Amino acid sequence: MTDLERKQSRHPVPPGWDYAPAPESRDIVRLEDRYGLFVGGEFVEPRSGEWYATLSPASEEPLAEVAQAGGEDVELAVSTAREAFENGWSALPGSERAKYLFRIARILQERAREFAVLESLNGGKPIKESRDVDLPLAAAHFFYYAGWADKLEYAFPNRRPRPVGVAGQIIPWNFPLLMLAWKVAPALACGNTVVLKPAETTPLTALLFCDVLRQAELPPGVVNVVTGDGRTGAELVKADVDKIAFTGSTEVGKAIQRELAGTGKRLTLELGGKAANVVFDDCALDQAVEGIVNGIYFNQGHVCCAGSRLFVQESIADQTVAKLKRRMATLRVGDPLDKNTDVGAINSRAQLDRIRELVAAGEEEGAEIYQPPCRLPERGYWFAPTVFTNVAQSYRIAQEEIFGPVLSVLTFRTPDEAVEKANNTPYGLSAGVWTEKGSRILWMAQRLRAGVVWANTYNRFDPASPFGGYKESGFGREGGLHGLEPYLEFE
Ligand code: NAD
Numbered sequence: 001m002t003d004l005e006r007k008q009s010r011h012p013v014p015p016g017w018d019y020a021p022a023p024e025s026r027d028i029v030r031l032e033d034r035y036g037l038f039v040g041g042e043f044v045e046p047r048s049g050e051w052y053a054t055l056s057p058a059s060e061e062p063l064a065e066v067a068q069a070g071g072e073d074v075e076l077a078v079s080t081a082r083e084a085f086e087n088g089w090s091a092l093p094g095s096e097r098a099k100y101l102f103r104i105a106r107i108l109q110e111r112a113r114e115f116a117v118l119e120s121l122n123g124g125k126p127i128k129e130s131r132d133v134d135l136p137l138a139a140a141h142f143f144y145y146a147g148w149a150d151k152l153e154y155a156f157p158n159r160r161p162r163p164v165g166v167a168g169q170i171i172p173w174n175f176p177l178l179m180l181a182w183k184v185a186p187a188l189a190c191g192n193t194v195v196l197k198p199a200e201t202t203p204l205t206a207l208l209f210c211d212v213l214r215q216a217e218l219p220p221g222v223v224n225v226v227t228g229d230g231r232t233g234a235e236l237v238k239a240d241v242d243k244i245a246f247t248g249s250t251e252v253g254k255a256i257q258r259e260l261a262g263t264g265k266r267l268t269l270e271l272g273g274k275a276a277n278v279v280f281d282d283c284a285l286d287q288a289v290e291g292i293v294n295g296i297y298f299n300q301g302h303v304c305c306a307g308s309r310l311f312v313q314e315s316i317a318d319q320t321v322a323k324l325k326r327r328m329a330t331l332r333v334g335d336p337l338d339k340n341t342d343v344g345a346i347n348s349r350a351q352l353d354r355i356r357e358l359v360a361a362g363e364e365e366g367a368e369i370y371q372p373p374c375r376l377p378e379r380g381y382w383f384a385p386t387v388f389t390n391v392a393q394s395y396r397i398a399q400e401e402i403f404g405p406v407l408s409v410l411t412f413r414t415p416d417e418a419v420e421k422a423n424n425t426p427y428g429l430s431a432g433v434w435t436e437k438g439s440r441i442l443w444m445a446q447r448l449r450a451g452v453v454w455a456n457t458y459n460r461f462d463p464a465s466p467f468g469g470y471k472e473s474g475f476g477r478e479g480g481l482h483g484l485e486p487y488l489e490f491e
Pocket of ligand 1: 170172173197198199200228229230231232233234235237248249250252253255256270272273303304401402403
């Protein structure tokens with residue numbers, strides 16, 4: 001045994017060593033007992049008369065009551081958005097629209113801590129992620145699209161871009177504020193007005209964002225927020241909107257596409273994924289292990305582009321899995337508001353049940369499970385970081401999106417085999433390639449059927465870079481110049 005192997009065979013963290021608690025204070029967040037619907041620049045009571053409680057998934061403690069918008073509420077929000085579109089917003093010069101977007105971006109930066117704490121409280125994600133990823137990226141999206149607002153003629157020369165009208169936007173719970181930014185920023189930059197429906201489990205940062213809109217003095221009615229579950233989303237799809245932008249599950253995406261067929265309403269769909277993270281034997285392995293961990297355990301694996309299928313070249317498979325397990329043992333699972341936490345709470349009871357069901361299926365089908373020893377809190381929704389080896393491509397854990405901290409490891413021998421296996425999925429959102437050879441990166445990127453291919457990194461985002469899928473991962477792009485097109489009509 002070499003010195004290095006001896007060192008690596010020891011426990012990665014000496015037993016008995018513990019991190020001291022480093023909790024972020026909740027005091028910066030001031031929650032109302034109840035939130036109405038944000039329509040025409042004001043919070044209004046829902047005509048439906050229905051409310052529900054939104055929880056902290058880490059403690060199951062109710063945080064506030066939120067309106068469950070019905071058909072009449074959605075209609076009111078859409079007609080308000082239509083009025084705002086016709087009475088000024090669509091005719092405002094791009095440079096004026098840009099001013100509002102710049103203001104929103106700056107206010108998000110100023111209030112970043114408040115938003116980060118609320119995001120972690122309501123969604124369960126670790127504070128270091130909401131603080132260092134969600135908030136900076138959300139502000140960056142507003143800055144980026146503010147820059148385009150007065151340059152659309154240059155972005156699409158000789159095509160006379162015009163706004164589409166009222167955009168209905170439906171977003172999921174995994175990146176609540178960031179998904180809001182991905183949707184609202186390009187829509188406003190192009191001169192549209194918006195009715196946004198946040199996910200039922202994570203409405204609070206979208207409701208706090210309404211306060212930012214008032215602070216930025218955005219004209220009333222340009223952005224409206226209707227809360228509620230899938231029924232509210234379905235009402236929005238039916239309503240008199242010009243475009244639907246949806247991020248969420250493939251199943252609901254398909255239902256929306258069927259509903260909109262033949263209506264002339266525009267549609268973009270950003271759906272699920274089952275990304276391949278492909279590790280070749282010539283890669284920098286320690287760096288790759290960090291990328292594997294980031295790819296699947298970031299945000300508890302609640303990530304549509306998560307690297308949930310790991311393909312390792314056979315010659316380094318044992319070594320990679322050993323290093324991965326060692327690294328997993330250092331992940332700290334627990335209180336999302338603790339600054340040392342790496343893996344927070346699962347977003348909801350329903351999602352936890354789904355993860356458990358698929359993990360049980362993996363064990364039943366014959367895969368070998370490993371979870372590092374970790375103490376999970378008694379209350380709340382938790383799932384330990386998990387890796388499966390001995391996985392066949394036909395297993396459910398290799399085919400279905402788990403949307404949790406669960407990785408399936410498969411192997412390959414040749415680059416051709418890696419491509420064939422990586423593409424053996426109904427999805428096509430993202431992929432990762434780890435190799436020292438630039439030529440191999442390009443060779444792989446040309447063959448992988450995925451909207452984004454990361455090379456020697458994973459989960460890297462930039463507002464200037466378009467994001468979106470193939471096949472059952474949806475269509476349309478968000479981010480970059482491409483992200484403007486779905487919100488524009490051309491003469
Ligand atoms: P979902 O598709 O049910 O919900 C996403 C959004 O759509 C929510 O705002 C929801 O209220 C709304 N919605 C639900 N039914 C609707 C309908 N009939 N018409 C219009 N809107 C409707 O997704 P979920 O239940 O939150 O998560 C289930 C699965 O979806 C996850 O396990 C994962 O596979 C996938 N997912 C993907 C992403 C992504 O970013 N691609 C995000 C979240 C969830």
